[in-house]
Amino acid sequence: MKQKKELDWFDHPQNVKRLKIGFYIVLAVLVLPDFFLHKHTLFSSIEAWPGFYALFGFVACVIIILVSKLFGFVLKVREDYYDRE
Amino acid sequence: MTVSSLHPTLVFFAGAVLLWVLPLIGRRALILLVPATAFFLISQLEPGTYCSYQLFGYELNLLRVDKLSKAFGYVFTLNAFGCFLFAQHLKERYEHAAALTYIGAALGAVFAADLISLYLFWEVMAITSTFLVLARKTERAYGAAFRYVMAHIFGGLCLLAGILLQVHNTGSVAFNGFELQGLPTYLILIGFLVNAAAPPMNAWLSDAYPEATVTGGIIMTAYTTKTAVYTLIRGFAGWDILMVVGCTMAIYGIIWAILENDMRRILAYSIMNQVGFMICGIGIGTAMALNGAVAHAFAHIIYKALLWMSAGAVLYMTGKSKCTDLGGLYKTMPLTMIFGTIGALAISSFPLLSGYTTKPMIIEAGVHEHLFWVWLVLEIASAGVFLHAGIKFPYFVFFAKDNGLRPGEPPKHMLAAMALLAFICIFLGVYPQPLYNILPFGAVEFHAYTLEHTLNQLQLLMFSALAFFMLLPLLKRTETISIDTDWVYRKGGRLFYRFCQRTFDGINDWANRVFAQEMPRLLARFFDEPGGNVQKYGYRLWVDASGINDGQTAVEEQIDRRSRSGAYPVGGGVLLAVMFLSLMAFLLFL
Structure with missing residues (x-):
């Protein structure tokens, strides 16, 4: 009996490429309406910029990743750290 | 006692006892029947206080029914049903018994109307949950369990000291909102915050939960921290300090979760992050913020259990929990991957899932109070949640590098439990009204699905994902652990x-x-040789002082010989005696 073919969709580079293109399209589609909508602001007029939340999310994540990377230099230790004397 | 005032904890405790006499098939039915019965009982409870008893001359009430305690009662029992469905394969009695007592005690703490009953249930929770860690039966689990119970004893003692001082000062054991800011209330607050895993007493959570058994970990995630959230809502709503604590926790959880390699430890830190949102809402203290905190606790318990189930299923099937060992599991565990991703998207408050209809309530309440910093920190944390729990967890476990593991799907009951909780996540995301209806602090004036809000949230999340994939080299998994408090x-x-x-x-x-x-x-x-030694010492002093040295060793040898044989000249002894007597006479009589 022939074995059932394994699910390996992500192993194919062309699929990953398609996924990437789809992802970029989604990003563009999400920012696009901002140019036409009237946006409410909470604290500052900056929030009305088109794509403010996109920029906010991106910058916040870059900062978080960089900060944790810095923390990691001090805080990351070998797995047997607590077992060693 | 009628059905309308039967205590739901009683059902759990009775179940924990009954478990020891029933055969396997009976036990399997029992653990599902207990939470279902308790859920039904809670739905039948009428507001009021019941089950009073006398202790130390105080009138205590075990059952206080209002919308707040009922909301937590519902989600505790609902989640318990899902967890026990997931745990159907377990044959050992004692793990189920510990879990039933633990959940029962959590319900007891939620329904307790006074501080003394609350404290008793609080300690029962600490002890019984420790058994869920011990049941893993590894050296590391024993160590973690020991540290876990010590941390909770510390918290419990703070709570007890605070309660005793509070009762002494006010003469009342009632557990309502605390107003006086003083030592007693601060001690109680510390006791609650230890259980909420607020820094610096946070490390017990990420230390013990990932060492617990597959099912123990899932059960523990819901009750200890969320009971603490309940008590904080009840006792400390509107205390400004909680906004600081909450914001710190929200960020702290993210940074440590990003550093972690163990998938269950990542999820443990994301509990801290999510509880941070709730505590921040409690600190804001307006009706909308408190409703948000309750709603978020409700949604969180469900999707967090779902996330832990998917991680638990992976651990159960592969025996591995480190991201460096996992990867590529979507090939043979596609259903687990789908359920895990639903949980991951729900925790990230992705539109159409339960996090999206609850968490933004807290943020919006902060905006209504013009709290710019709270808004800023919580928005950053919202982006960070997607980063560590929303993408990192599913990506490194189910996708990323294929490590050659081909485990297959977990048993059917596990899939069923995950499907149930995934359904609740979607249901509450699409139709949150039933949840809004049970919220305790007035009608909900919150609409999650406005075009602008949805668009903003999607932008925030999708560009967070972009940042994740662009900086992927920086997020490479390493075989390390991270130092915590x-x-x-x-x-x-x-x-x-x-x-x-x-x-x-x-x-x-x-x-x-x-x-x-x-x-x-x-x-x-x-x-x-006291006599000889004194002589020798005196002689040496004399030699040093006078500088005359005519055969020192010969003289010392003579002293030694004389003192050993007692052969002193008689005159010497007489002279010493006379000198001594004159000295004494001089001292005494003159």
Whole structure:
């Protein structure tokens, strides 16, 4: 009996490429309406910029990743750290 | 006692006892029947206080029914049903017994109307949950369980001290909103915050939960921290300090989760992050913020259990929990992957899932109060949640590098449990009204699905994802653990021990050498020949002072010989005696 073919969709580079293109399209589609909508602001007029939340999310994540990377230099230790004397 | 005032905890405790006499098939039915019955009982409860008893001359009430306690009661029992469905494969009695008692005690704490009953249930929770860690039966689990119970004993003692002072000061055991800011209330607050895993007493969570059994970990995630959230809502709503605590937790959880390699430890830190949102809402203290905190706790318990189930299923099937060992599991565990991703998207408050209809309530309440910093921190944390729990967890476990593991799907009951919770996540995301209806602090004036809000949220999340994939090289998994505040008692304790050993053992050694060895030796040598030694010493002084040295050794040998044989010239002894007597006479009579 022939074995059932394994699910390996992500192993194919062309699929990953398609996924990437789809992802970029989604990003563009999400920012696009901002140019036409009237946006409410909470604290500052900056929030009305088109794509403010996109920029906010991106910058916040870059900062978080960089900060944790810095923390990691001090805080990351070998797995047997607590077992060693 | 009628059905309308039967205590739901009683059902759980009775179940924990009954478990020991039933055969396997009966136990399997029992663990599902208990939470279902309790859920039904809670739905039948009418507002009021019941089950009063007398202790230490105080009138205590075990069952206070209002919308707040009922909301937590519903989600505790609903989640328990899902967890026990997931745990159907377990044959051991004692793990189920510990879990039933633990959940029962959590319900007891939620429904307790006074501080003393609350404290009793609080301690039962700490003890029974420890067994869920011990049941893993590994050396690491024993260590983690020990530290876990010690941390909770510390928190429990703070709580007890606070309660005793509070009762002494006010003469009342009632558990309502605290107004006075003083030592008693601060001690109670610390006791609650220890269970909420607020820093610096946060490390017990990420230390113990990932060492618990597959099912124990899932069960523990819901009850200890969320009981603490409940007590904070009840006692400390609107305390400004909680906004600071909550914001700190929200960010702290993200940074540590990003550093972690163990998938269940990532999820443990994301509990801290999510509880941070709730505590921040409690600190804001408006009706909308408190409703948001309750709603978020409700949604969180469900999707967090779902996330832990998917991680638990992976651990159960592969025996591995480190991201460096996992990867590529979508190939043989597609259903687990889908359920896990639903949980991951729900925690990230992705539109159409339960996090999206609850968490933004807290943020919006902060905006209504013009709290710019709270808004800023919580928005950053919202982006960060997607980063560590929303993408990192599913990506490194189910996708990323294929490590050659081909485990297959977990047993059917596990899939069913995950499907149930995934359904609840979607249901509450699409149709949150039933949840809004049970919220305790007034009607909900919150609409999650406005075009602008949805668009903003999607932008925030999708560009967070972009940042994740662009900076993926920086997020490479390493075979490491991260130091947390438990360093203080794990390493610091050992260092302190060693410091004490060095210092006090040093003093001990020195004292031993000087007082027990050197001095007796010197004294013994002196008193061996006291007369001779005095003479020799005097002679040496004389030699040093006068500089005349005519055969020192010969003289000393003569002294030795004389004193040993007692052969002094008679005149010498007489002279000494006369000198001594005159001295005494001089001292006494003149």
